[in-house]
Amino acid sequence: MRNIFFSIFLLLFSLCGPVQMAQAQAYPDRAIKWIVPWPPGGGADVVARLLGNPLAEKLGQPVVIENRAGAAGNIGAQAAARSAPDGYTMVFAYSGTHSINRHIYKDMPFEESDFAPVIFLSAVPQLLVVNANVPVKSVKDLVALAKANPGKLTYGSSGNGAINHLAGQMFSSLAGVQLLHVPYKGGAPAASAVMAGEIDMVFGEPSTLLPFVQSGKLRAIATTGDKRSVSMPDLPTIAESGILGYAVTSWNGVLVPAGTPAPVIARLNADFNKVLAQPEMRARLLQIGYEPVGGPPEAFSKHIQAETLKWGPVIKASGLQVN
Numbered sequence: 001m002r003n004i005f006f007s008i009f010l011l012l013f014s015l016c017g018p019v020q021m022a023q024a025q026a027y028p029d030r031a032i033k034w035i036v037p038w039p040p041g042g043g044a045d046v047v048a049r050l051l052g053n054p055l056a057e058k059l060g061q062p063v064v065i066e067n068r069a070g071a072a073g074n075i076g077a078q079a080a081a082r083s084a085p086d087g088y089t090m091v092f093a094y095s096g097t098h099s100i101n102r103h104i105y106k107d108m109p110f111e112e113s114d115f116a117p118v119i120f121l122s123a124v125p126q127l128l129v130v131n132a133n134v135p136v137k138s139v140k141d142l143v144a145l146a147k148a149n150p151g152k153l154t155y156g157s158s159g160n161g162a163i164n165h166l167a168g169q170m171f172s173s174l175a176g177v178q179l180l181h182v183p184y185k186g187g188a189p190a191a192s193a194v195m196a197g198e199i200d201m202v203f204g205e206p207s208t209l210l211p212f213v214q215s216g217k218l219r220a221i222a223t224t225g226d227k228r229s230v231s232m233p234d235l236p237t238i239a240e241s242g243i244l245g246y247a248v249t250s251w252n253g254v255l256v257p258a259g260t261p262a263p264v265i266a267r268l269n270a271d272f273n274k275v276l277a278q279p280e281m282r283a284r285l286l287q288i289g290y291e292p293v294g295g296p297p298e299a300f301s302k303h304i305q306a307e308t309l310k311w312g313p314v315i316k317a318s319g320l321q322v323n
Helices: 002-026 043-059 071-081 095-104 139-148 163-175 187-196 206-214 262-277 279-287 297-318
Strands: 032-036 063-067 089-094 115-125 127-131 154-157 180-183 201-204 218-223 249-257
Touching (some): 032 071, 043 063, 043 115, 043 206, 043 279, 071 095, 089 095, 089 115, 095 163, 095 297, 127 187, 139 218, 154 163, 154 187, 163 180, 163 201, 163 297, 187 206, 187 218, 201 206, 262 279
Parallel strands (some): 032 063, 032 089, 154 180, 154 201
Antiparallel strands (some): 127 201
């Protein structure tokens, strides 16, 4: 009897490979939902919509963007984690949601093991901008103004614990100034607030802020990366402007629910890489401050792990915690 059961087990196991291959060959046969855990108009939304149409052409099926904002991206990520692992739900993964939040939120609604990596899309140095009426044109000017008015200058972010919140905290700490943080429900609302003069400055996604910089409504004074941005080479970094040791770079990519068949992930990865390799797509991404990366799923997984380790001590030292 044991031999019979063992034989049945081996038969079923041997069928798993052909079944997964059949799934991959038939995939996709309907629309694919891409959850963006942020409001419309923010950086994540802009990039997902930019990539969505050419990706749909490669896949032969529509890619439908679904914005699910809230809890610094946790709500949308949780929805993706609970979706069927069939390749028809993806989530826009962001440094805050997948490396920072677990150090801030006491109760995370998902674990990183709930996801499987698809691709590392891009690295994103943040942009430091001020309202056009704020009398500063450089980081040096900003530090001097902040020291003369301790606790009075305000900066916005896309939410408590978001990477642009931490960018402001790190700036305050390393520059020795007191800035007042004002959280918003996404990058687009924060950009609107700084344009309206509700706040003095914001550290944010270039894709959201650059149009307003180009129109003269906002003034860009620096980028936050460890080297000058490829897409904004004329802007100095905060570090080279005198705040030594300062470096904050956001990143994003794509995840699917854990258990999604490997051939399906391979198909998504291959088509995303093809889209990122298109010269016109690379140019459009660089134009809005996103530096394309691409590569295999494993490279993205390693990056998430490294960033999670990096931000832990920083957040612990800040004492920041939500709920």
